[in-house]
Amino acid sequence: MNSGQATRVRNQTLLFIGLAVFTVLNLVPLIWAALTSFKNPADAFTVPPTIIFEPTFEYHRQVWLERGFVHYLINSLIVSAGTVLISVPIGSLAAYALSRMPQRRASPILFALFTIRMFPHMLLAIPFFVMGSFLNMIDTYPLLIMALVAINQPFTIWLMYSFFLDIPRELDEAAAIDGCSPWQTFRIVILPLARPGLTVAALFSLLLSYNEFLFALVLTGIRTKTLPVAIASFGGEDVSDWSISAAGAIGIMLPIVLIMIFVQRHLVRGLTIGAVKG
Amino acid sequence: MRWQRGLWLFLVPSFGLMTVVLLWPLGYAVYLSTFDYHLGSPGMRFVGLANYTQLLSETRFWQSLWTTIGIALGSVAVEFGLGFALALALYRLTFSTRVFMILLFLPHIITPVVATLFLKWILTSNWGLLDATLATFNINPPDWLGNPVWARICVVLADAWIFTPFVMLVLYAALQTLDQAQIEAAKIDGAGGWRIIRHVVLPSLVPVIVFTVSVRLMDVFRFFDTIYVLTGGGPGTATETITMYTYQLGFQLLQVGKASALGIITLVIVAAIIATFSSVLQRGYGRN
Secondary structure, three states: OOHHHHHHHHHHHHHHHHHHHHHHHHOHHHHHHHHHOOOOHHHHOOOOOOOOOOOOOHHHHHHHHHOOHHHHHHHHHHHHHHHHHHHHHHHHHHHHHHHOOOHHHHHHHHHHHHHHHOOOHHHHHHHHHHHHHHOOOOOOHHHHHHHHHHHHHHHHHHHHHHHHHOOOHHHHHHHHHOOOOHHHHHHHHHHHHOHHHHHHHHHHHHHHHHHOOHHHHHHOOOOOOOHHHHHHHHHOOOHHHHHHHHHHHHHHHHHHHHHHHHHHHHHHHHHHHHOOOO | OHHHHHHHHHHHHHHHHHHHHHHHHHHHHHHHOOEEOEOOOOOOEEOOOHHHHHHHOOHHHHHHHHHHHHHHHHHHHHHHHHHHHHHHHHHHOOOOHHHHHHHHHHHHHOOHHHHHHHHHHHHOOOOOHHHHHHHHOOOOOOOOOOOHHHHHHHHHHHHHHHHHHHHHHHHHHHHOOOOHHHHHHHHHOOOOHHHHHHHHHHHHHHHHHHHHHHHHHHHHOOOOHHHHHHOOOOOOOOOOOHHHHHHHHHHHOOEHHHHHHHHHHHHHHHHHHHHHHHHHHHHHOOOO
16 A cells, blocks of 8 residues: 555544534434433433433334324415415416426526515415415414425526426427427426426425425414424423423434435425425 | 516515515514513613614623624534535436435425424433433443533534535535536646546535525524424523524513514624625526
């Protein structure tokens, strides 16, 4: 081994160790919550903090079954599924149209969408709440779903737009010559090719609506409360419930980790376009 | 041609929905902002621009604006310093990059409320991991979330914990599009690591950095979940950002007229940020 190679190996090792140490330190809050969720109160409040203890699943069971989190999970699933099922189809339609327009027409529309994405959500939350009260729709699924679909549109359109741009226009032209209408072209020729993009858009929209807090906080009540709202009001209450809230928080996090492993390769595209934090 | 005209119909469902669900409420907020209106009380009183003038002459408004700007500058600085270091490290590392990427990205992708709770359980006085650890060494810690200065620092760090991965990812992606030939040329000219970063890498990242800074700045003006869970704007109003103040006005004090006015002011500020950065953004969005 010559000295150049030795330096390289040394540098790579140092780099690896440095990153590994940082990563572990950075994840301490998460690891700590995970440990707490398996702790009995006697182990949760020791000085010094302990990482060796008799684990218990009791609090995971309690939070989901006795504290009503199953109910909130169902609410979250209804809201997220509803949002994805409306947002992705109508967003894809619009994105396809934009991707087939001359650039000079599409550009201003895309920029307007970007501006809409940057709207302060608090500004919308107030009229949503007032109008929702007038319409007697507070604490119903459709109100929250509509709000989430609308704020997700710019993101979905941008993401799908970038996928549709990758599909050559010659395919459309060929279909048009064969007498396909725009709808038929979209339906028969383009959609099957855009399937990977649709999956990514669906998963990101799912993430956005599952994580969303502000609208869920002001537009839901006892019946339709979603998981983030439930854990926020629960987690702050009482240190004696720590193990239970930690169990809830960890449970809420798990599906996201799974989704993330799925979309991992597309993170860059998804995030630089819309930035997932809605 | 006819085929092209058919395409416009595809925009109708999405843009129709956005008009009804975004633009109409926005117009309604503008309308509400000209009224003295307490939710639940029967009458609305037209006051013109009084809500705006009242807000602009109020210390609490200016304080919340400065708090927001302070948090924005603090967290953007931390996020770029750390995010750039991490992106460079990942860029240089030749193996197991993907595992690091996933692990480093976790704080950003999990529900913000949950991420903030994780941090809160570290920072809570007496029982939090930090205080319990310090107590082991007989160190008497400050009340992290109860002291105005520390609470602000905690909010900045919480925002940084959640958003550094985002900055890291964007910079990492940008690094991979770098022109290798340029870097090689600099090396041949005898430039060391730091000089390459300073004179070759950073200049070519400028558009991406401007884009990301602008997105992050606008995000801070919408920043709500973390502050709501971590400090609730407290102690007192030490960490009350403009968004948090709007929430207090609208949903605690139920002064929806004044809250709408504050929302519109926020929108104007965000629009100003967008306008400032838009030339660079417009250059940026043609290529994805």
